[in-house]
Amino acid sequence: MGSSLDRYEVLKRIILVSHSPMEGDDRIPQILEALTEAFQAKRCLFLPATRGSEDEGSGDPQLKNREPFLGEDQASLLVPLADEDFHYGLIRIELDRKAENASEVMELLHLVSKIIAGTMRQASFCSQSEKALLELHALSEVGKAVTSTLKLDDLLQLILEAGLKILKAKGGVLRLEDPETHELRVKCSRGAYDQNPLDEKIAKRAFFSQTLVSLEHRGETNPSLSVLCAPLSSRGKTLGTLAFYEKEGVPSKFDERDCDLLRSIANQVSCAIENALIHHETSRIVRENEKRIHQLSTLWQLNKALLTTVHLERILHRVLTAITLGEGFGLNRAMLFLVDEKSRMLKGKMAVGPDSAEEAGRIWEALSQRKSLLERIGELESLHSNSSRLDAMVKKMAISLDVEDCILVRTVLEGKAFNIRFTGASEGWLQSLCEKGCRVGTEVGCSAGEQLGHDGKRYGFATIPIWGKGKVIGVILADNVYTGYPITDEDVEFLTMFSNQAGLAIENALLYRSLEEAQQELKAMEAHVVHQEKMAALGELSANLAHEIKNPLVVIGGFARRLYRAISEEGPEKRYALTIIDEVSRLEKVLNQVLTYSRDERRDHEECDLREILESSLAMLPTEGENGPLRIVRAFSEDLPRVKGDRRELKEAFFHLMTNAREAIQEGGVISVRAFSQSTNGSSWVRVEVEDSGRGIRPEVLHNIFNPFFTTKESSLGLGLPIVHKIVTSHGGHIEVDNRPGQGVTFIVTLPASE
Amino acid sequence: MKKILVVDDEESIRFLFKEELEEEGFFVEVASNGKEALEKLPEIRPDLVTLDIRMPVMDGIETLKKIRETQRDLPIVLCSAYGEYKHDLTTWASNAYVVKCADLTDLKVTIRRLLGLL
Numbered sequence: 024m025g026s027s028l029d030r031y032e033v034l035k036r037i038i039l040v041s042h043s044p045m046e047g048d049d050r051i052p053q054i055l056e057a058l059t060e061a062f063q064a065k066r067c068l069f070l071p072a073t074r075g076s077e078d079e080g081s082g083d084p085q086l087k088n089r090e091p092f093l094g095e096d097q098a099s100l101l102v103p104l105a106d107e108d109f110h111y112g113l114i115r116i117e118l119d120r121k122a123e124n125a126s127e128v129m130e131l132l133h134l135v136s137k138i139i140a141g142t143m144r145q146a147s148f149c150s151q152s153e154k155a156l157l158e159l160h161a162l163s164e165v166g167k168a169v170t171s172t173l174k175l176d177d178l179l180q181l182i183l184e185a186g187l188k189i190l191k192a193k194g195g196v197l198r199l200e201d202p203e204t205h206e207l208r209v210k211c212s213r214g215a216y217d218q219n220p221l222d223e224k225i226a227k228r229a230f231f232s233q234t235l236v237s238l239e240h241r242g243e244t245n246p247s248l249s250v251l252c253a254p255l256s257s258r259g260k261t262l263g264t265l266a267f268y269e270k271e272g273v274p275s276k277f278d279e280r281d282c283d284l285l286r287s288i289a290n291q292v293s294c295a296i297e298n299a300l301i302h303h304e305t306s307r308i309v310r311e312n313e314k315r316i317h318q319l320s321t322l323w324q325l326n327k328a329l330l331t332t333v334h335l336e337r338i339l340h341r342v343l344t345a346i347t348l349g350e351g352f353g354l355n356r357a358m359l360f361l362v363d364e365k366s367r368m369l370k371g372k373m374a375v376g377p378d379s380a381e382e383a384g385r386i387w388e389a390l391s392q393r394k395s396l397l398e399r400i401g402e403l404e405s406l407h408s409n410s411s412r413l414d415a416m417v418k419k420m421a422i423s424l425d426v427e428d429c430i431l432v433r434t435v436l437e438g439k440a441f442n443i444r445f446t447g448a449s450e451g452w453l454q455s456l457c458e459k460g461c462r463v464g465t466e467v468g469c470s471a472g473e474q475l476g477h478d479g480k481r482y483g484f485a486t487i488p489i490w491g492k493g494k495v496i497g498v499i500l501a502d503n504v505y506t507g508y509p510i511t512d513e514d515v516e517f518l519t520m521f522s523n524q525a526g527l528a529i530e531n532a533l534l535y536r537s538l539e540e541a542q543q544e545l546k547a548m549e550a551h552v553v554h555q556e557k558m559a560a561l562g563e564l565s566a567n568l569a570h571e572i573k574n575p576l577v578v579i580g581g582f583a584r585r586l587y588r589a590i591s592e593e594g595p596e597k598r599y600a601l602t603i604i605d606e607v608s609r610l611e612k613v614l615n616q617v618l619t620y621s622r623d624e625r626r627d628h629e630e631c632d633l634r635e636i637l638e639s640s641l642a643m644l645p646t647e648g649e650n651g652p653l654r655i656v657r658a659f660s661e662d663l664p665r666v667k668g669d670r671r672e673l674k675e676a677f678f679h680l681m682t683n684a685r686e687a688i689q690e691g692g693v694i695s696v697r698a699f700s701q702s703t704n705g706s707s708w709v710r711v712e713v714e715d716s717g718r719g720i721r722p723e724v725l726h727n728i729f730n731p732f733f734t735t736k737e738s739s740l741g742l743g744l745p746i747v748h749k750i751v752t753s754h755g756g757h758i759e760v761d762n763r764p765g766q767g768v769t770f771i772v773t774l775p776a777s778e
Numbered sequence: 779m780k781k782i783l784v785v786d787d788e789e790s791i792r793f794l795f796k797e798e799l800e801e802e803g804f805f806v807e808v809a810s811n812g813k814e815a816l817e818k819l820p821e822i823r824p825d826l827v828t829l830d831i832r833m834p835v836m837d838g839i840e841t842l843k844k845i846r847e848t849q850r851d852l853p854i855v856l857c858s859a860y861g862e863y864k865h866d867l868t869t870w871a872s873n874a875y876v877v878k879c880a881d882l883t884d885l886k887v888t889i890r891r892l893l894g895l896l
Contacts, residue, residue: 569859570832570859570860573859573878574788574790574791574859574878575790576880577791577794577859577878577879577880578788578790578791578793578794578880579880580879580880580881581794581798581880581882582794582797583880584880584881584882585794585797585798604880607880608880608881611879611880615877618859618860
């Protein structure tokens with residue numbers, strides 16, 4: 024045997040195999056083959072070291088020596104493969120003969136053992152460094168990924184992608200804890216593993232135990248599932264979990280190395296995720312602040328727009344325009360109602376918004392050029408015609424504040440905003456409830472539903488109270504009927520802020536308006552007083568003048584009559600005298616009228632029966648005359664109260680009215696005289712109407728008819744109606760005219776009934 | 779023949795009344811104001827007095843009062859260019875009130891009625 028064993032050849036062959044560019048594990052069979060041949064052995068075996076055996080060995084002291092030794096059967100040679108640090112295994116050379124324990128053989132085997140151990144060590148180093156490189160590469164990939172973006176969603180996606188690549192997993196799930204609900208929400212995933220209920224359980228286990236969970240799940244029916252799930256922790260806080268499922272290739276199980284890798288990945292990405300989360304939160308706050316600033320600046324601009332006028336209509340229009348404008352609130356339509364405290368009604372004042380989606384499109388198109396909000400409001404003021412159907416409809420709306428279940432009334436009474444959405448109400452929207460449980464079911468509701476909303480089931484709107492000096496002075500109703508965009512609670516909050524400002528502006532405008540009205544009233548009153556004074560002065564002057572003229576007229580007329588009588592034969596002289604008599608009579612008539620108008624207020628008042636007065640006035644009216652046949656219709660109520668006054672004057676007044684009526688009728692017609700009692704403001708009145716079927720009064724002269732010396736008739740002095748007016752007002756009554764040009768006139772006299 | 783005292787401050791009125799009433803068959807005396815009328819009254823002893831209201835020295839109302847102090851039954855007709863004294867005065871002291879106008883028929887009828895000549 025000694026001769027057949029060429030130690031040099033054996034060593035040479037082993038060294039050549041060891042240094043061949045083969046994978047470490049492929050060299051073993053070749054080495055075993057070489058040994059088999061060299062020792063002419065039955066076979067050669069490599070028994071790899073089992074884990075934990077390197078320290079204890081197999082109990083054989085010779086193994087510990089790390090020297091080749093003779094097997095107990097004496098027919099095998101055992102060669103431990105080890106170096107200073109590591110025990111790789113044992114080569115067993117089985118011979119078909121008794122082995123010799125020759126020192127050369129043992130020396131050879133010792134050398135072989137050293138060479139193989141060296142080779143194995145090298146291979147192990149090699150694979151370790153390869154692994155380390157791979158890991159490093161993977162981690163650097165992750166590092167690159169996590170630093171490439173601050174966008175949370177992108178980052179999470181990148182992390183998952185990188186993890187999948189590194190771990191060669193088929194799928195993965197990344198979960199983060201929701202800061203509000205504390206649930207582990209799936210942020211991104213590959214494969215449908217997050218659908219598996221097991222996934223959440225594993226994630227929770229990893230999350231709460233803060234340790235990596237590695238699991239081989241063998242389902243009874245499902246194929247087995249290999250999963251690795253690591254907690255994502257940063258600075259002691261667990262943010263979420265990162266899980267990977269099923270390694271590609273065979274075996275599809277994750278090994279220790281994958282666990283380590285995942286740990287490294289998890290450590291590395293946690294910090295990035297935390298940063299991204301902070302960034303995300305910061306961005307959200309920034310966005311919110313930006314929005315706030317935008318809102319504030321919008322409010323400021325709108326406020327400015329409101330402050331530039333005290334004209335109520337304009338303010339209302341601006342308020343509504345601001346609500347419908349894109350840079351304002353961008354709602355489709357806005358309607359405004361104001362509270363009328365006297366009548367306890369909520370009255371529609373104005374509406375802004377297109378009548379149809381087409382019109383909406385046109386308006387938005389026209390507004391597409393960028394301009395400042397203020398300019399746009401001004402522009403819209405001209406664009407929105409106030410004659411829109413919506414505006415006309417809203418202006419007609421009036422809702423009693425007693426209708427307490429009406430949403431607009433509730434907004435006023437409760438002083439809070441409502442945001443109402445109708446979704447899928449089966450029996451039409453009238454029965455539907457808003458989200459806050461309010462039932463809409465009144466006129467507004469009806470109008471709103473039938474006219475404001477096209478599809479009641481999907482119609483949503485918001486009502487916002489307008490506050491002015493501690494009370495609700497109105498309501499704004501806004502909707503998105505064309506776009507169908509929901510009105511958010513945030514919109515409502517913003518609208519409320521705006522409506523508070525609008526309320527102040529509206530309140531101011533209302534005050535300004537009432538001030539203006541008061542001023543106008545004062546002006547009118549002043550004019551009236553001046554007029555009255557003028558009239559009084561004129562009256563006094565006329566009275567004196569009349570009196571001075573009257574006596575000479577009596578004398579002239581008197582002597583003219585004497586002359587007339589003295590002239591016996593018919594001739595021009597007699598005609599001259601007659602002319603003087605006639606002219607004097609005419610002058611006397613005029614003077615009597617002037618004196619009647621300007622006489623003092625002193626008079627005796629007695630209880631008068633108006634029926635009797637009217638009858639006697641009518642009796643004096645000729646029924647047939649130059650103007651054709653006349654029909655008189657009387658309608659006097661039976662229980663006509665008496666009136667305290669001057670019988671003669673009242674008779675004179677009504678006679679004037681009837682004479683007027685008579686003169687108004689050109690080709691015959693009807694005079695209707697009606698008298699009945701009426702009750703106004705708790706007191707009792709008698710109403711007398713004198714109506715004619717004439718041509719009516721020309722509208723341009725209507726305001727003058729009660730002015731003295733104003734007349735449209737050639738033969739009249741123009742004192743008739745002024746005298747009537749004076750008599751009626753001096754009796755505490757009123758006179759009104761119902762003029763119907765072309766159809767006739769009705770004079771309506773109301774006198775206080777005596778108690 | 780019935781005697782009538784016409785009291786008026788205007789000469790032409792007195793002239794017209796005198797002419798007209800004399801033509802009616804009355805004896806007519808005149809006075810230009812209330813004071814003069816009161817002075818002439820005892821001497822003339824008229825059956826009726828026509829009294830203007832607006833007059834200098836003493837007006838018609840004052841004169842009416844004074845006459846009524848002594849003669850309650852003497853018929854007195856107030857004559858004035860005004861229409862509005864009518865209600866106040868007829869009920870108070872005078873027998874009639876006539877608004878002066880060129881047509882003296884009303885006055886003449888009133889006088890005849892008061893003198894029982896109708």
